[in-house]
Amino acid sequence: MAHVLHRGGRGPFTPVAVPITPARYLRRPTAYTISLLQAPYIALEDNPPECNIQVPFSPRCRLRNQTGVTNRWQLPYCLGSDLLGKSQALRAVQASINESMKRIMTVDSPFYMHDEVSSSDSIPSTVPSTPRKDRPASAKLSVRLPGLPRPEDLFYVQSRKVAKNMAPDIVLECMGSFWELHCPYLTKSRILMELFSSVNKPKSQDNESSDQMLQLTTCMLPSGAGNQQEQQSPRKPIMIKFQVKDPGVSKNALAAALLNLYRSDPVVGVEEAEGLLAAAKVLVFPQLYQKCLSVMLDNINSNTVCRFHHVACEFKEDNLMMTCERWLELYLVPHLQSKIQLRELSQDLLLKTLKSPRLFTYSEYQVFRTLLYWLFLRLNPTVQIMPSHSSILTYFISLSKGAAFLERDVGKKYIPLFQCLRLYGIMDSLQLEEIQQIQLLPQMWLVRIFTKHYYALHRGGDMPFLEDFDTQALRFGLIIEGEAQYHTKTISMYGFYFELKAVRKGESSCYNFSMQRLQHSDPTLSFRACKRHPFCLMQERGVIYEIKVQSRVKGKWQIFCTDRVNQEFGVTKKSSESQVLKVNGLSPPIFATFSLAFASF
Known part of the structure; x- marks a missing residue:
């Protein structure tokens, strides 16, 4: 669409097209x-x-x-x-x-x-019931969908099938619904048996034994005999009212828990394990409770670890709690870092994981990156998927200028998390520039990091600021997931280069873990990777190191570790090799962590 405008009074008319944006x-x-x-x-x-x-x-x-x-x-x-x-x-x-x-x-x-x-x-x-014109704008639309069965309807159909259409002995009123139950299947739930015994208690001691015999006979008769017995002396089911006060128990969970009374072996799905655990706790159903715990222990992953840990804390299940924390120590950085479920991780649990000596990471920068992603998801709870790394950096850069984020009121509560990081272990210039641009850390923190790097570069790599090796050594990691025979990784620290190695012996489950110093002329080092990095030509460099390997052995996680070694690494073939950690019986995945610190003389 266009209008035709004319030039006023002079010469021929010249049409000029001016686009008009539709409304x-x-x-x-x-x-x-x-x-x-x-x-x-x-x-x-x-x-x-x-x-x-x-x-x-x-x-x-x-x-x-x-x-x-x-x-x-x-x-x-x-x-x-x-x-x-x-x-x-x-x-x-x-x-x-x-x-x-x-x-x-x-x-x-x-x-x-x-x-x-x-x-x-x-x-x-x-x-x-209110018409649409009277409904407030904020009201949710709700629909009645024909054909969708209610939980009590599903329970009725499946329980009657197991009980072979026997008449119910008990009608349980719970959560606004009525549940028809049969006496032979109540023994698995202690609370239901106590309710049934209290309601069915005879008034006189003389009729107690006869009533119990009649009850047991009626309950244990086969289906045909039971129908004949009902025809001869019909009995009305006993009404029992039970109130569930636990908000974690839904009607679907209650229906599934009651249905498991009719099964010899409980059936529990991963997604319903939390609700069934709460229902089993309320019903005092030990078999179902243990089955839920077993299913949760066998299905800990990035989608469930945070929820399962919360349930373990709520029900004080130490085994499940420690298993979830053990999973986080190994998979927080390599796996959960890139998942949207990272936002479900509580601050206390994250702090505990970061302080753990068994935490696995590829490098110190990866720990910082994981914490940065977690903080972004906490500040943006409506984000549905994990954005790209550049988008997260753009978000923090776009924050108002001035004071650093951790110095503001909204960020002061996150300071303990960042204090657990070994920020001086981030030595790459691009990564340091990235940290400086996002204005997350206080200026004094950045000055302290750059000062330590400057001092170490001018003193041949000496790190006198490291006082505790266990909590301050720089960590570098390898994950062995396939069947490859040889796994390596090259790292650099203040002009010194090392190759981390994990070698498998043949087709066996025996692995050798070691590290080797590389010279500036070593073919392993490419010119493109090292052209902007410093090189130190010192003949010897004192290094304190420790090699730690974590893997499953016979279904249980075990740790294999060398002693803390203080060694002089030279340039000859013999003096450039570290001690070798030999471990038998390992199966992938294998997490190998090399902790290093340069001795200060």
């Missing part, structure tokens, strides 16, 4: 996304909206007025009797925000610039 381009970019998120809920409502709903334009400025066979729910109208459209809308509701939408919303943006839409993975089961 629809000026709409907010989030309106179309939000309308798509709300569309399936609107489509599944029983009462059609009384007023017309205005659908925003898409980013390409096209208003959808028709749909195909697979996306009928995107139109802002009630589907009515369109069963295919309702099925599609149901799948859309269950999918929640898909990965593509999350990636569009938060992939490379440090700031969450989109409106929040209230959505849940669980589907509401009732429809609000």
Whole structure:
């Protein structure tokens, strides 16, 4: 679209095209996304909206007025009797925000610039009685989806199948529902047996034995005999009311726990283990409780470690707690660092992990990077996926200038975490420049780091500021995951270069771990990697080092370590080799950590 303007009064008219931006381009970019998120809920409502709903334009400025066979729910109208459209809308509701939408919303943006839409993975089961025009703008859309069974319905069907349609002996009223139970299966739950005994207690001592015999006979009869007994003397089930005060027990967890009463071996899924553990605790169901703990111990990973550790602390399960902490010591830096689940890690647990002497890391910079990612996720709780490293740096650089982040009120509580880092172990110039640009650390901290580097470079690598080797030595790590025979890594410290080696002997499970000093003319060192790095030509360099290996042996994590060695590394072949740590019976993954410190003379 264009207007034709004319030059006033002189010569021929010359048309000049001036583009006019359509008004629809000026709409907010989030309106179309939000309308798509709300569309399936609107489509599944029983009462059609009384007023017309205005659908925003898409980013390409096209208003959808028709749909195909697979996306009928995107139109802002009630589907009515369109069963295919309702099925599609149901799948859309269950999918929640898909990965593509999350990636569009938060992939490379440090700031969450989109409106929040209230959505849940669980589907509401009732429809609000208030009409749409009277409903507040902040109210959540809820729909009644036909065909979705309730937890008590699923329990009823499966329990009756196991009990072969026997009449219930007990009706348990709990969490707003009634659960039909059978006497022979209650023995696994101590609390249910106590409730049943207290309600069924006979009034007179004379009838006690006969009532118990009749009860046991009725409970233990086969299905056919039980039906005959019910026909001869029908009995009403006993009503028992039980109140669950633990907020961690949901109705789904209660239904699954009661259903496991009917199974010889409990069945527990990884995702439902936490709720079932709480339900088993309430019902005093030892077999199910131990099964939940076993499933949680066998499925600790980046998705579950933080949740399982919280549950272990809540229920005081020391074995599960120590297993989660052991997993974090090994996988925090190499694995959890790049996962969005890093935000679930509590500050106290992170501090404990950083202080652990068994913490594995590739280098000291990787520990700082992990803490930086965790801090970003804490400050941006609405981010759905882990952004790129450059985006996280951009976020901290974009913060207001002036005082460093840790010197402000919002950052002072994170100071103990950064005090655990061995920042003087970050020696790469690019990494130091990056730390300086983000203005995270106080200026005095940076001055202290640069001063230590300057002193060490001019004193041949001497590190007199290191007083405690266990808490201040520089750490470098290797992970052996495959079946390769030879694993190496080259490191540099103040002009001295070392090669870290892990060698496997043949096809056996025996490994040798050692380190070797490299000369400036060694072919292992490439010119491109070392052209901007200093070289020290000292013939000997005193080094204090320790080699630590962590691996599973017969299903348990074990640590193999050398003594703390103080050795003079020379330039000859014999004097450049360190002591060799030989370990048998290792299986991947193997975590090898080399701790080094230059002795000060």
